[in-house]
Amino acid sequence: MTNDDINGLLPHVEALMNALCTREPGKLQDIVSEHFYAGGSRVRARLALEAGLALGLSKSISVALAGGCELLHNASLVHDDLQDRDEMRRNAPSMWAAHGEDVAICGGDLMLSAAYAAMAQAGPHAVQLITHAHRRVAEVIEGQCQDLRLGGHCADAQAYERVAAAKSGPLLALPIELALIAAGKAPLVDAARRAATLFALAYQMLDDLADAGHDATNGSLNAVAVHATLGMADPRESVRRTALARLEAFELAARELPAGIAQTLVLRAQAIKHALGAQLEPA
Amino acid sequence: MTNDDINGLLPHVEALMNALCTREPGKLQDIVSEHFYAGGSRVRARLALEAGLALGLSKSISVALAGGCELLHNASLVHDDLQDRDEMRRNAPSMWAAHGEDVAICGGDLMLSAAYAAMAQAGPHAVQLITHAHRRVAEVIEGQCQDLRLGGHCADAQAYERVAAAKSGPLLALPIELALIAAGKAPLVDAARRAATLFALAYQMLDDLADAGHDATNGSLNAVAVHATLGMADPRESVRRTALARLEAFELAARELPAGIAQTLVLRAQAIKHALGAQLEPA
Numbered sequence: 001m002t003n004d005d006i007n008g009l010l011p012h013v014e015a016l017m018n019a020l021c022t023r024e025p026g027k028l029q030d031i032v033s034e035h036f037y038a039g040g041s042r043v044r045a046r047l048a049l050e051a052g053l054a055l056g057l058s059k060s061i062s063v064a065l066a067g068g069c070e071l072l073h074n075a076s077l078v079h080d081d082l083q084d085r086d087e088m089r090r091n092a093p094s095m096w097a098a099h100g101e102d103v104a105i106c107g108g109d110l111m112l113s114a115a116y117a118a119m120a121q122a123g124p125h126a127v128q129l130i131t132h133a134h135r136r137v138a139e140v141i142e143g144q145c146q147d148l149r150l151g152g153h154c155a156d157a158q159a160y161e162r163v164a165a166a167k168s169g170p171l172l173a174l175p176i177e178l179a180l181i182a183a184g185k186a187p188l189v190d191a192a193r194r195a196a197t198l199f200a201l202a203y204q205m206l207d208d209l210a211d212a213g214h215d216a217t218n219g220s221l222n223a224v225a226v227h228a229t230l231g232m233a234d235p236r237e238s239v240r241r242t243a244l245a246r247l248e249a250f251e252l253a254a255r256e257l258p259a260g261i262a263q264t265l266v267l268r269a270q271a272i273k274h275a276l277g278a279q280l281e282p283a
Numbered sequence: 284m285t286n287d288d289i290n291g292l293l294p295h296v297e298a299l300m301n302a303l304c305t306r307e308p309g310k311l312q313d314i315v316s317e318h319f320y321a322g323g324s325r326v327r328a329r330l331a332l333e334a335g336l337a338l339g340l341s342k343s344i345s346v347a348l349a350g351g352c353e354l355l356h357n358a359s360l361v362h363d364d365l366q367d368r369d370e371m372r373r374n375a376p377s378m379w380a381a382h383g384e385d386v387a388i389c390g391g392d393l394m395l396s397a398a399y400a401a402m403a404q405a406g407p408h409a410v411q412l413i414t415h416a417h418r419r420v421a422e423v424i425e426g427q428c429q430d431l432r433l434g435g436h437c438a439d440a441q442a443y444e445r446v447a448a449a450k451s452g453p454l455l456a457l458p459i460e461l462a463l464i465a466a467g468k469a470p471l472v473d474a475a476r477r478a479a480t481l482f483a484l485a486y487q488m489l490d491d492l493a494d495a496g497h498d499a500t501n502g503s504l505n506a507v508a509v510h511a512t513l514g515m516a517d518p519r520e521s522v523r524r525t526a527l528a529r530l531e532a533f534e535l536a537a538r539e540l541p542a543g544i545a546q547t548l549v550l551r552a553q554a555i556k557h558a559l560g561a562q563l564e565p566a
Contacts, residue, residue, distance in 0.1 A: 017497035023418055024425040027432065036367040079392060083385045102366045105388065106428045109362060110421060117417035120410045127403045130413065134400035135306055141393045148385045151308065277472060 004050045009063055014046045016067035016112040016121075017074075020114035032107050035074065039091045044069040046264045055183035057123075060140035064121040064169055065182065069175040071115035076140060076171060078108040083148060084220065112137075125182045132181060132189075143167035143184030151219045155229040156242035157242075164204045169197035176262055187273065198250035199265050205243035208273050209236060219226065240276050247273055289332045292346055296328045299350035299404075300357075303397035303427040314382055315390050318357065321373045328549045331458035337543030338466035340406075341565045347404040348465065351416065352458040353399035359423060361391035366431060367503065370539075378407060395420075408465045415464060415472075419453035426450035438512040446504065447487045452480035459545055474539040481533035482548050488526035489555055492519060492562050523562050530556055 017036055022029040047064035054063025080086070081094035082104045096104035101234060119129050143166025153161050173196030177189045208215065208223040215222035224244070227235035247269050254262045254269075305312040311418045335345025363369070364377035365387045368412055369379060373442035379387035402412050426449025437443050456479030483532035491498065491506040498505035507523070530552050537545045537552075 020417065021421070024421045026425040026429060028425055028428045075392075079388050083388060102431045103428065105391075106424050106431075107392070108388075109358075110424045112392060112395055113399075113417050113420040113424070116396075117414055120413040120417075126410050130403045131400055134303065134396050134403075137396040138304070138306050138393060141396070142311050145311045145386065145389045146309060220407050247311060270325050 003236035005053060006046055009049050009059060009066070010042060010045060012059075012063045013049070013066045013070060014044070015070055016063060016118055017114070020067070020071070020117050021110050028103065028106055028110065029265075031095065032110060033105060035078070035095060035107065040070075040074070042070060042074050043264060043268070043279065044171065044175045047172075047262065050183070050263055051176045051179035051261045054258060055179055055185065057179060057182055059079060061123045061182055062123070062179070063174060064118050065129070065178045068115045068118035068122070068129075069171065071118055072112045072133070072137060072174070073171050075115065076144070077112055078104050078111065081145060082108075083144070084134040085218075115200045117177070122182060122264055124258070127186075129178050129181055132177065133174060136174050136177070139166050139170045143170075147221050150221050153219075154221055154226050157226055157230060160221065160223060160226045161201055164201055164223075165197045166232060168194075168200040169193070169206060172196040172200050172265075176257070179261075185258075188257065191253060192262070195250055195253035195257065195262055196265065198246045198253055201267070202243045202250065202272055202276075205239050205246070206275055209239055209243075209276075212236070243276055244273065247276075284529070288336060289329055292332050292342060292349070293325060295342075295346045296325070296332070296349045296353060299346060299401055300354055300394075300397070303354070303400050304352070304393050309556075311386065311389055311393065312315070314378065314386060315393060316434065318378055318390065321375055323353075323357070323373060325343065325353060326547060326551070327356050327454065327458045330455075331462055331544065333546055334462035334544045335412045335465070336463055337541060338468065340462060340465055343404070344406045345462070347401050347406075348412070348458060348461045350393070351398045351401035351412075352396045352461065354401055355416070355420060356454050358391045358398065358426070359392035361387050361394065363427060365391075368426070368501075391538055405461070405465060408467075409542055412461050412464055415460065416457060419457050419460070422449050422536060423451075426453075430504050433504050436502075437504055437509050440513060443504065443506060443509045444484055447484055447506075448480045451483040451487060452476070455479040455483050455548075457538070463525055468541075471540065475534060475545070478533055478536035478540065478545055478549065481529045482552060485526045485529040485533065485552070485555055485559075487560055488522050488529070489518070489562075492522055492526075492559075495519070519551045519562065523559050526559055530559075 018033055021032045022111050028259045048066035048069050049062050078095045080091055082096040086094055087097040095107050116130055122129050146163045147167050173193040176192040180188045209248040211224055223239045224235050225239045232238040252264055301316055304315045331349035331352050332345050361378045364372055365379040369377055370380040378390050399413055403409050405412050426446055428566050429446045430450050456476040459475040463471045487504045495505055495507040506522045510521045515521040537549055
């Protein structure tokens with residue numbers, strides 16, 4: 001399994017996502033296609049494909065898992081942008097900003113539904129995969145709800161990490177978890193989840209360092225504000241050190257997974273370390 | 284299969300819906316449980332149970348289909364209420380009115396995701412059922428989008444019926460369609476769909492007759508306004524006659540289905556006829 005294999009399969013993932021969201025001719029399908037066309041990192045598709053290929057799953061099952069996970073992630077982006085009033089996504093207006101709130105609700109719903117239709121194509125373990133995916137989606141939704149409720153009023157680093165982990169960990173772990181389940185290796189799901197959650201925390205903290213000013217204005221949950229409320233002398237440095245500690249723990253956790261799995265995260269963890277180093281400079 | 288059998292299974296459907304939406308402890312699960320507790324007609328659960336039992340499906344499969352269809356329907360109600368700014372549902376504030384827009388988006392998402400987890404429990408045809416359900420959900424979402432776009436500006440009775448049919452037909456047909464697919468009778472799906480769509484049109488027109496004033500104020504799509512724009516001398520009477528014609532066509536279509544299926548709709552069709560008769564009186 002090489003990077004070329006993954007790059008070769010990504011167009012099939014895009015085709016599946018589009019096919020499942022454009023069965024009904026109408027304006028919404030054009031908007032959703034436009035959203036997919038705008039791209040994105042497709043980290044979750046890459047994680048599913050690399051895990052699927054490393055575990056010996058067929059290409060069609062790997063593509064179905066990748067498509068399902070990306071559809072779930074994109075559904076959550078579209079609804080989160082609306083809830084958080086984020087006007088930009090991928091250097092363009094977010095769906096609600098460009099087409100209105102009603103369209104964004106419908107667009108996210110369509111992607112969420114399509115995700116399960118994608119997973120239904122994932123071979124003999126499809127039912128187990130769908131049941132597992134719903135459990136993780138429920139965690140993410142509860143995390144998003146808690147995040148919206150907490151907003152800028154959080155003075156508890158553990159509560160912050162619980163919400164941040166619930167909000168982004170499950171959908172980042174899911175591609176690896178589903179590939180493990182499809183390959184009959186369900187006992188490794190917990191290790192995948194641990195690794196992905198630690199990565200998600202570090203990533204969120206880096207994001208919070210970059211967005212501290214913006215989040216303070218909007219009253220959004222942000223690690224820098226939490227560490228400031230806790231009385232840290234240098235809250236930015238304290239967040240940076242915490243993020244580095246989570247990355248180190250991530251690297252240990254990732255080693256518990258079979259070879260070739262979560263490599264996309266391992267590479268990105270190095271980039272985050274680098275970016276966190278740069279945060280030593282005054283912002 | 285008697286009405287007592289169905290009433291006996293409904294608590295199992297409620298239990299399944301609750302179980303799938305309350306796996307994550309948190310505030311959202313309480314709100315969603317409260318929404319279910321407020322009740323509703325559970326027409327879609329009844330349709331799935333009566334079709335399932337008539338077709339010889341097991342109780343557990345019938346309950347899974349009923350729970351899945353009710354979860355989809357309730358997800359659409361929660362998001363539609365938000366989009367249409369309807370403040371009341373089942374004699375209580377709707378979810379967005381009671382708990383805010385963000386919670387309503389999350390609550391609808393949770394029910395939509397849970398619906399597929401319910402269908403995953405529907406036995407050997409689960410994958411086919413999920414694939415079919417997504418197709419119908421995509422139709423409903425496109426219908427809702429078109430409805431929101433058309434609003435009060437529609438001067439075409441065919442376009443009105445197309446949107447009204449797309450908006451409520453698929454989720455009303457779905458319980459019967461899924462039971463037929465689960466029983467290996469997929470060729471009858473088209474007949475089920477035809478019958479449910481005709482019923483949905485008549486039901487929507489009765490609703491429009493009752494809401495004509497309110498919809499005119501809100502600029503919502505309404506059959507009375509469409510018939511008025513078309514230059515009908517008595518638009519209410521014209522809508523009433525059209526609804527009665529759709530009900531007659533429904534009754535013919537329902538006879539094409541195996542005995543015992545869609546009885547819930549046949550009984551309700553008689554009630555709608557009665558209510559349409561009452562609409563002869565000045566509103």
